[in-house]
Amino acid sequence: MTTHADLGLDLDVSDTDAVADRRDEIVAAVRDHAGTIAYQLAKLQGGDYGRRELSTPGGTWTVKHEAGELEFLLFSPKSGSDVYVISTKQPPDPTDLAAALDDYANLVAAWNEYVASLSGVLDGVSAEFPEPASTDGVVAERDRVLGAIRQTCTLIAGEIHRYEGDDYGTYTARVDGDRWELKWDEGTVSYLRVGGSGGLYLLSQYEAPSAADVREYADSFRGFVEAYNEFVDDLESDLATAEL
Structure with a gap:
């Protein structure tokens, strides 16, 4: 070895x-x-x-x-x-x-x-600041307008649910060049969106839009409701011509 x-x-x-x-x-x-x-x-x-x-x-x-x-x-x-x-x-x-x-x-x-080198760097710096303004009034007005929009959309969702017979679906309309989409789920509002997939959610399950956005689209929402009413009128006109 x-x-x-x-x-x-x-x-x-x-x-x-x-x-x-x-x-x-x-x-x-x-x-x-x-x-x-x-x-x-x-x-x-x-x-x-x-x-x-x-x-x-x-x-x-x-x-x-x-x-x-x-x-x-x-x-x-x-x-x-x-x-x-x-x-x-x-x-x-x-x-x-x-x-x-x-x-x-x-x-x-x-x-x-x-x-x-940091010693005294905050000497003389006041810790007294102006009182921040409250947003309560703005929030209340925004919620008032959104509440009315949601109430109207709930009615629309219920009617479409009753007409379509499906548990969920969408109703879309174009108003002043913007695409509006109302999604409903068993007669309740899931969301109301303006501007396509990357647009603004006026109603959703998440955070509320800003007061400025609500102000911008509140008047256009009337056009959305009018488009829905015209849609219903057209349905009734079509059905009126049907014969059994």
């Missing part, structure tokens, strides 16, 4: 445990310390996640947080490759870590300088 000695491989292999352990110890200490910066940054930005770049003599540091916890700490030196001092993936190479930590004190100084 061939052995390592026979192959000339009877050589000692150095153990990296001590270096890896020391690296992990330093990374843990940096995570705790930089975690304070991440937490303070999260409070300052006020969001669930964010980041901040800080320039130092050695390069640029990027602190990224998520929900106030440090997600990563990246060092981008002025020369050389980026180093993720802290990340959610593998730990950094010990040599790269050592090079980055030579500049870490400058990161802390840059952070402190940044925070100091």
Whole structure:
């Protein structure tokens, strides 16, 4: 049986445990310390996640947080490759870590300088503002007009449902160049839309249109009702000529 000695491989292999352990110890200490910066940054930005770049003599540091916890700490030196001092993936190479930590004190100084620059920035800013105007009156008028439109459309939907005999369907008419479509479902209004598939929903199961849109189309709605009445008149005329 061939052995390592026979192959000339009877050589000692150095153990990296001590270096890896020391690296992990330093990374843990940096995570705790930089975690304070991440937490303070999260409070300052006020969001669930964010980041901040800080320039130092050695390069640029990027602190990224998520929900106030440090997600990563990246060092981008002025020369050389980026180093993720802290990340959610593998730990950094010990040599790269050592090079980055030579500049870490400058990161802390840059952070402190940044925070100091914000001191007093809101001094003298008044927190007293004019009272916002209420939209109650506008909303009430919009709802009054839409209520009348819905009531009329409900009558139309009921009549068409009774005439057609189907559980659901649509009635369309063209008014002043616009295509109006009333969709009904078992005699109730599903929607009233102006302008085709990409148009405006005057009535729907979702949000109400703006007061300006209601104002724009309220008069045209009369034309839609008149078109429906003409449709019914034509039906009655056709039926009047039928003989049994």
